[in-house]
Amino acid sequence: MAAKTLYDKLWDAHLVQQRDDGSALIYIDRHIVHEVTSPQAFEGLRMAGRTPWRVDSVLATPDHNVPTTVKERASGISGIEDPVSLIQVKTLDDNCDEFGIVEYKINDQRQGIVHVIGPESGACLPGMTIVCGDSHTATNGALGALAHGIGTSEVEHVLATQTLVAKKMKNMLIRVDGELGEGVTPKDVVLAIIAKIGTAGGTGYAVEFGGDVFRAMSMEGRMTVCNMAIEAGARAGMVAVDDITINYVKGRAYAPSGDVWERAVEAWRDLKSDEGAHFDEVVVLNGAEIMPQVSWGTSPEMVVGVHDNVPDPAAETDAVKREGMARALEYMGLNAGQRIADIKLDRVFIGSCTNSRIEDIRAAAEVVKGRKKADSVKQAMVVPGSGLVKAQAEAEGLDKIFVEAGFEWREPGCSMCLAMNADKLGSGEHCASTSNRNFEGRQGYGGRTHLVSPAMAAAAGVAGHFVDVREFVRG
Amino acid sequence: MKPFTQVTGIVAPMDRANVDTDMIIPKQFLKSIKRTGFGKNLFDELRYLDVGQPDQDCTGRPINEEFPLNQARYQGAEILLTRKNFGCGSSREHAPWALDDYGFRCIIAPSFADIFYNNCFKNGLLPLILSEEIVEQLFQQMYQTEGYQLTVDLQSQQVVTPSGETFAFEIDEFRKHCLLNGLDDIGLTLEQADAIKAYESERRVSAPWLFDAVKN
């Protein structure tokens, strides 16, 4: 039998029907639903008199629109001040109730960002096909699963048929060899990857992240990397299953147990690319060369090491790129050649589906501990990815560390990642953010986002400007 | 999706070229969580004299008497007659939703924008292409005759005028099949329900953990 990549195996195992025109019908094991991209899908079902094909394969939670202040959250759904947000969250509740879908409602402790609660609950497992009406669904690929975002009409299609019409993508391997330096995190790895291949580098590919660095990486870290596959243009990113994966899954709420667990683990052990499997494209990075990263522009590929300077568009030979860089500098209010360390921050945001898991919160707390937020920083907020992450952090006393340092400790949700709720940047404000997109206006009209790791964001919040967290911690 | 076989109905004019989707349904209505209810805001900026808001009751709004859809002779129209490149601009599926919700079943034009054309088929609307000369002829006849009706027969691919004149139109076989049988993408996939079930029952045995229920 021909050697297969991990993606080939996942694809083949879910193929219901291959069609003549190259498209195929793919079976979907798990469907995660949130309030923004689902209302019309449910309405479509209703209008056509259809019901979900396998209702117990679906898990829903509101995340994009939920407020994150304790005060607003205290009164549950009626505490949502924005009327459009309120309607969306309420509609999700109503739809889930009507169709019998399990939903972690706004004040359920298990509520959280869709891509955090999937793996956390064990609803998402290795070897599954996983979809959600959200482009960061690839986060789940860290489990050794085929996971990607879909549009609203596809949400309806999956609800009604448990399948998706899809075309097979090409295979790409991104290998990071060697070992990461101390203080260099998975976020820095993925930013360095995007800087190298560009935001369209992965378009049309399913990407497998491999190499020593990933074998040594925690599940949380692998999720951070897979999360941003879409920022490199790839709809799906994944990491092969190993002991780290299996230990992570074991004992989770929806994970199998007993005999079935044993059988599952046996099957999961094969979720890796075969020796000699063919990749259409291979990209290699050296882990030791990756520095803590900071984005300076308005696209995730506009990123440099913390010791570097803001690049000069004049040095860029490609005219289109040059113009993009110049526009980005203007929007960001930065000058070519300026030191990254001289960028002053107005706000700090630690959260989002990229970096809001317990390990991220711990890394930020470790930096903040015994220190204070800089006075020049107007606000530094920490938004855990789920109620369970929040509870875990509080059990470890991390919330107190943040509050004592002048950082705000919030309720779980997407929050300032996309500014659909009240958490927003003001125009012209610079933010050290652990999220995934630094597009113009993403975190608020005129807001200036710098993508960094949780530790780097925390250090910037204390110093008031970017610092190399490694030197910072050493003092 | 409702099937489209044959429609005989009143024809209303949208007598201009390049009608874009923002004209069909302006962007402030996209915030809705629904895909129904857009009919009252179809062509909102042309139909009313004020600026429409989502969720507004439109009954008391000042209407533009000049606009054909506000005139008695075009009430109940099911066929929209228009000029070339209808549906250009943003890809919003709200445009066919609004036309459908208003009550249109068929749009006749010399050409359509691509995405809009595709979106129509997903929503049981027939975008029908006739040459510019024929469209012009139909416009003339419609303006001259109050209550002017056309019959559109999909099976035979013909448009029939009140005087019995017929015009043939082209349509992709597969799309025709889907419209005639009311098959949207989901309907089509559900034709393969047996294959999906067979796959499922095999997997339930070989990988039962994939079928553990999500429960509260």
Ligand code: SF4
């Ligand atoms: S945290 Fe941000 S990127 Fe992630 S799902 Fe929410 S809005 Fe999307």
